[in-house]
Amino acid sequence: MFKPFVTGIAIASLLLVPVSGSAAGQPADTAAIAEEATVYGLPMVDLYKLMYDQAIDTGNSQFKAPFNTLHNESNVFTPADISIVTPNSDTPYSELWMDLRAEPVVLCVPEIDKDRYYSVMLTSLYTFNFGYIGSRATGNDAACYAVAGPDWKGETPKGIAKVFQSETEFATALYRTQLFNPADIDNVRKIQAGYTAEPLSAYLDAPAPAAPPAIDWPKIDDAS
Incomplete structure (x- = not known):
């Protein structure tokens, strides 16, 4: 599903905010929540970047082919x-x-x-x-x-x-x-x-179903 991509990207952006538990005025379980969010969201975002580079961004040096094309x-x-x-x-x-x-x-x-x-x-x-x-x-x-x-x-x-x-x-x-x-x-x-x-x-050799709607793909910043 596409929704998890957006969720994962949102989680990854939240991870950029430094936390240090209750010492920073945050709940004591902030570090644990951040760790769980990283485990859940980071692999998803990383694979999304690979998909974006290889199948979506036609101008990327790593582009391979569009979807469903070997x-x-x-x-x-x-x-x-x-x-x-x-x-x-x-x-x-x-x-x-x-x-x-x-x-x-x-x-x-x-x-x-x-x-x-x-x-x-x-x-x-x-x-x-x-x-x-x-x-x-x-x-x-x-x-x-x-x-x-x-x-x-x-x-x-x-x-x-x-x-x-x-x-x-x-x-x-x-x-x-x-x-x-x-x-x-x-x-x-x-x-x-x-x-x-x-x-x-x-x-x-059967009729094709209706094409799915187009997606406005979140861009990946390769500057880092």
């Missing part, structure tokens, strides 16, 4: 990739930011050699990893999976191996594809080309 990194990350604090330096990534308000998004993966590890980590905007696709979780066979928002209800659609439900209306899928050595990069790129993402209506 972006493949055709090489490993370098120091120029600054949107993620500590990315793997030997793993080609693929990124997908999902707007789940109108309908689920279908993620299809190709058959991948059993000796190669890959994973697709599904994360809500609470920074909760609510599901995994990949070698350990679902195997290396070709399959399609749906990611649904919190209000979606229904039976598992035909051809879908599993439906993962996010507790927030926006979520991210982070793909990691094992790279054995530098000469292996073209093989990874072929695998990445087999990853697809599309709305459920497109997957089912």
Whole structure:
């Protein structure tokens, strides 16, 4: 849901006000409240910044692709990739930011050699990893999976191996594809080309639902 983003940003702004408990004329539990607010709000704001940089702010150097559009990194990350604090330096990534308000998004993966590890980590905007696709979780066979928002209800659609439900209306899928050595990069790129993402209506060749309303996204100040 979008409301928690606004709540989290508001909480983060409150955290900028210094507190020192009853010594500053504040209730004795102020420090505890501030700590709980930080635990609740800061991860949400931090992930919102990542989403803003990669999927909303088209002028940002870290912009990848708009919502519901899969972006493949055709090489490993370098120091120029600054949107993620500590990315793997030997793993080609693929990124997908999902707007789940109108309908689920279908993620299809190709058959991948059993000796190669890959994973697709599904994360809500609470920074909760609510599901995994990949070698350990679902195997290396070709399959399609749906990611649904919190209000979606229904039976598992035909051809879908599993439906993962996010507790927030926006979520991210982070793909990691094992790279054995530098000469292996073209093989990874072929695998990445087999990853697809599309709305459920497109997957089912059915009429699309009404588009969700536009959002006036809070801007992120990168000055700090």
